Structure formats: C-alpha cells, structure tokens
Amino acid sequence: MGLAQRLLGGSHGHADHSSGGLIRRARLYEWFSAVGFGGFRRRVFDGLVALSGAKPGDEVLDIGCGTGIFSRRAARVVRPGGRVVGIDPSPPMIEYAARRALANCTFVIAGAEDLPQPDASFDLVTSSLAIHHIPPELRAKALAEAFRVLRPGGRLLIADFRPPRNRIANHLVGAVSGHAMQHNPIHELAGSVRGAGFAVTGSGDRWPRLHYLQATRP
Numbered sequence: 001m002g003l004a005q006r007l008l009g010g011s012h013g014h015a016d017h018s019s020g021g022l023i024r025r026a027r028l029y030e031w032f033s034a035v036g037f038g039g040f041r042r043r044v045f046d047g048l049v050a051l052s053g054a055k056p057g058d059e060v061l062d063i064g065c066g067t068g069i070f071s072r073r074a075a076r077v078v079r080p081g082g083r084v085v086g087i088d089p090s091p092p093m094i095e096y097a098a099r100r101a102l103a104n105c106t107f108v109i110a111g112a113e114d115l116p117q118p119d120a121s122f123d124l125v126t127s128s129l130a131i132h133h134i135p136p137e138l139r140a141k142a143l144a145e146a147f148r149v150l151r152p153g154g155r156l157l158i159a160d161f162r163p164p165r166n167r168i169a170n171h172l173v174g175a176v177s178g179h180a181m182q183h184n185p186i187h188e189l190a191g192s193v194r195g196a197g198f199a200v201t202g203s204g205d206r207w208p209r210l211h212y213l214q215a216t217r218p
C-alpha cells in the first residue's frame, strides 16, 4: 500500500492491493487532490466535463464521485433542467460531497458494481480517477451497470490515471500512491468498455497523466 493510500484510510480487503479501494479521509483527499493538480484542478475537471459532452438538461451519474469535484463542475453545465447524482461506497466521501452540493446535485452511498438507480435513467455516466479503485473482479460488473442505467444513445466518459512508463517515475508512483495506480491497466479500458456493449467514440490523454475514454450506448 502506498503512503498516500495509508494516509487516506484506503481499504480494499485485497491481499494483493490490486485496487485503490475505498477512500475514507475526505478532507485529506481534498488536500492531496488540490496539491496534486497544482492549482489547475478546476481547469482540468472543466476540461473533462467538456469531454463528457454534458449539456443543459442532462441527467448525469458520476461513479466513484469521492468528494464531488467532477459532480459539482458538471452540475453547473447541465443547468437549467439537468441534475447530477454522485455515487461512492465511502460514507465520509459522500458526506463531504453532500455538504458542498449544488441545488441540482445529490449524493448516494453505493458501489459502481451494484447501482441502486433504475434502468435507462441517465443521459450521461461519468467516472474520474475511480476505476482503479474498484476491485478488478468487479470492474466488468461496474461497466455493465453503467450500461444498464444509461438511456439508449446515452454517453459514457471515463478518465483515470495513466501510469508513467519511466521505471523510476513508475516506482515513485507505487511508493506514494500504491500498486493500483502504479499498475493501472489503462490500455485494457477500451476493450472492457466494448465488452460491456458500448461503442467507443474517442480517447486521449490529458495533463497531468490522465487518460480518457468516450463511448455511447447504442
């Protein structure tokens, strides 16, 4: 387990530490996140919201919302008429996000692999920096759930950490953030998304070390 993961109260019940697991220390996560993005966090997340294609009136589900940064930025864009629901299995993260929620934003304790939302109830499903936190054996189920809750024609945006190829930088990521970030199999994401029934429409990289993937539910 990496230093940051220990500090953030990460837990996963996996002896091999193959997922980032739940984050429990919400305030500390906010601090790490703000420092990690070096003062550009809003700009980076607004860029991801733009990549998601969020527009006024959209109903959005944000998977692994954590303290709610993506949900809050998206909630601004989907006004008027739209709403954002953030889900995360960590109660402290959901409490933190709910305290800062905009009027058209709600937060629910739930895991991506077992969503409480009904079929075909969203126009857009998003997830930022959270897929590597879901245990590997539950990721296919999580993508199947994202597909289920999207309306036909609905969109998916996933953005996650892209580990450095440089050996020293990669080891540093492992020491600070843990195995799941160091070995995040980001190159497998497109295949897994297609496997869940989505049509992949785009992908690319964003500063700092983010990879994103856009898809639609046919």
Ligand SMILES: C[S@@+](CC[C@H](N)C(=O)[O-])C[C@H]1O[C@@H](n2cnc3c(N)ncnc32)[C@H](O)[C@@H]1O
Pocket (backbone or CB within 6 Å): 020, 021, 022, 023, 024, 033, 063, 064, 065, 066, 067, 068, 069, 070, 087, 088, 089, 090, 093, 110, 111, 112, 113, 127, 128, 129, 130, 133, 134, 135, 138
């Ligand atoms: C690195 S944080 C990202 C939070 C936020 N999306 C952001 O971009 O700042 C990863 C989040 O995934 C959550 N998580 C862990 N297991 C999960 C699961 N099975 N389903 C959904 N989210 C999960 C963690 O609790 C944590 O809040």
